[in-house]
Amino acid sequence: MSESYDEIMQLLCDRLSSMTNSSVQVTADTNLISQLSIDSIKLLNLIMEIEDTFDVSIPINALADVQTVRQLADLVQKIKSAS
Amino acid sequence: MNLLEKLDAAAAARKAMLPDGVGAFGIPIEEVYSATEARIGDRRVILLGTNNYLGLTFSPECIRAAHEAIDKEGTGTTGSRMANGSYFGHRALEREFADFYQCQSAIVFTTGYQANLGTISGLVGPGDTVLIDGDSHASIYDGCILSGADIIRFKHNDPADMEKRLRRLGSRIETTLIIAEGIYSMLGDQAPLAEIVRIKNEYGGILLLDEAHSLGVLGETGQGLVEKVGLLREVDFITGTFSKSLCSIGGFCVSNHPQLDQLRYVSHPYIFTASPSPATIASTRAALELLRKGSHLRKQLWDNCTQLYARMQETGYQLGPDPGPVIAAILDTPQQALLMWKSLLEHNIYVNLILPPAAPEGKSLVRCSVNAAHTPEQIKYVGDTFAKLYSTIIS
Numbered sequence A: 001m002s003e004s005y006d007e008i009m010q011l012l013c014d015r016l017s018s019m020t021n022s023s024v025q026v027t028a029d030t031n032l033i034s035q036l037s038i039d040s041i042k043l044l045n046l047i048m049e050i051e052d053t054f055d056v057s058i059p060i061n062a063l064a065d066v067q068t069v070r071q072l073a074d075l076v077q078k079i080k081s082a083s
Numbered sequence B: 001m002n003l004l005e006k007l008d009a010a011a012a013a014r015k016a017m018l019p020d021g022v023g024a025f026g027i028p029i030e031e032v033y034s035a036t037e038a039r040i041g042d043r044r045v046i047l048l049g050t051n052n053y054l055g056l057t058f059s060p061e062c063i064r065a066a067h068e069a070i071d072k073e074g075t076g077t078t079g080s081r082m083a084n085g086s087y088f089g090h091r092a093l094e095r096e097f098a099d100f101y102q103c104q105s106a107i108v109f110t111t112g113y114q115a116n117l118g119t120i121s122g123l124v125g126p127g128d129t130v131l132i133d134g135d136s137h138a139s140i141y142d143g144c145i146l147s148g149a150d151i152i153r154f155k156h157n158d159p160a161d162m163e164k165r166l167r168r169l170g171s172r173i174e175t176t177l178i179i180a181e182g183i184y185s186m187l188g189d190q191a192p193l194a195e196i197v198r199i200k201n202e203y204g205g206i207l208l209l210d211e212a213h214s215l216g217v218l219g220e221t222g223q224g225l226v227e228k229v230g231l232l233r234e235v236d237f238i239t240g241t242f243s244k245s246l247c248s249i250g251g252f253c254v255s256n257h258p259q260l261d262q263l264r265y266v267s268h269p270y271i272f273t274a275s276p277s278p279a280t281i282a283s284t285r286a287a288l289e290l291l292r293k294g295s296h297l298r299k300q301l302w303d304n305c306t307q308l309y310a311r312m313q314e315t316g317y318q319l320g321p322d323p324g325p326v327i328a329a330i331l332d333t334p335q336q337a338l339l340m341w342k343s344l345l346e347h348n349i350y351v352n353l354i355l356p357p358a359a360p361e362g363k364s365l366v367r368c369s370v371n372a373a374h375t376p377e378q379i380k381y382v383g384d385t386f387a388k389l390y391s392t393i394i395s
């Protein structure tokens, strides 16, 4: 029943594309802040959505090290497999 | 980019967002005349952007107490509560807070900001969890970060969302601190405390309520939201500030849990800072007494709030959901908010301007703070001015 890493990545890319509606193609290496200009509030709200989608608790302090979409997917995957 | 260049870049981005908005923040107040009037530039303005909810900044009792304390005890304690900074007054004020909230323990901190930092970081640590309202004040966020606990947010004032996230924590609930505020400072809305308490009692956890804006404002004796909804005994820790209804600076935490006392030995924001000055403590003690007996002040305050809220609502402004001393007009764009703010100042009314990201959901606010000392004439003039500006700026 657990989503694969690819599914997590796909979901994040989709959500980020629709949130930013910028011309930037969102990929694993896209930088959330410098390329997508996701501000901290938007990121925090996205985290709530991801928590609900995957039924996990993602502490916002764990985001300190997250810069790219891949790093965010890694974090979700790590928390998901630990829960 | 070096450190200074980073600051230059941030300053440039700020100026680009709102070229004319630079003067709106940290505006110089040249002279203060009373709880409701001051001079800004060469204008005598109505102060409608202070947290002076009971209008006590010039109360003779508080001023006299502060004078006497300076004469007898000097200008500052020059030391920490842990060392030489716990005078008779500090301890007396703690007893008075404990008595006011009918609970065992109270701690006085140097600011309300530090009361949250010190309480939260004393209660939780790495491996524990804090479950906080998404619109929490920066002092709550910063306290959580200082603590090293895992921070989970729930949707603002949404008990169902809070319940879902608490349930998800499973066995970690035992070491979870839930945090909400009596009145939220941006939109003036109140926490759904009865629901939050019900959920906490069903699942577990410890509840902290910040009554910064509700102390003196809600409840028969001014205890805050806990008193208004009759749930004082259900809240584990209450924090608050002296900088709003009590008209000085400082903060407190009260609790019926005797463990609160242990915070004095572990909480850095309590230990590694000087204690409040004797004058601050003395005026706060006098103000607390006035606050407790201040039903007439609360009545005046609420008359003023309901009148201005109703008037602005009738005019067509989009406001926060609950009438109260914080009345926020929600505007579509930062530019519109800045224009409204400037026009109000041209009409000799000072309010607070709040631009993204400070306000929730990217909103821009012109926020009024009403107090008990505003006269009916001032409130009417403010309502008339908002009505006049609505037609030129909004519609």
Ligand SMILES: Cc1ncc(COP(=O)(O)O)c(C=O)c1O
Binding pocket: B111, B112, B113, B114, B116, B137, B139, B181, B185, B210, B212, B213, B241, B242, B243, B249, B250, B251
């Ligand atoms: C909700 C809340 N908590 C705490 C504080 C901090 O209070 P103080 O001004 O005493 O540092 C404030 C004030 O800005 C506040 O709005």
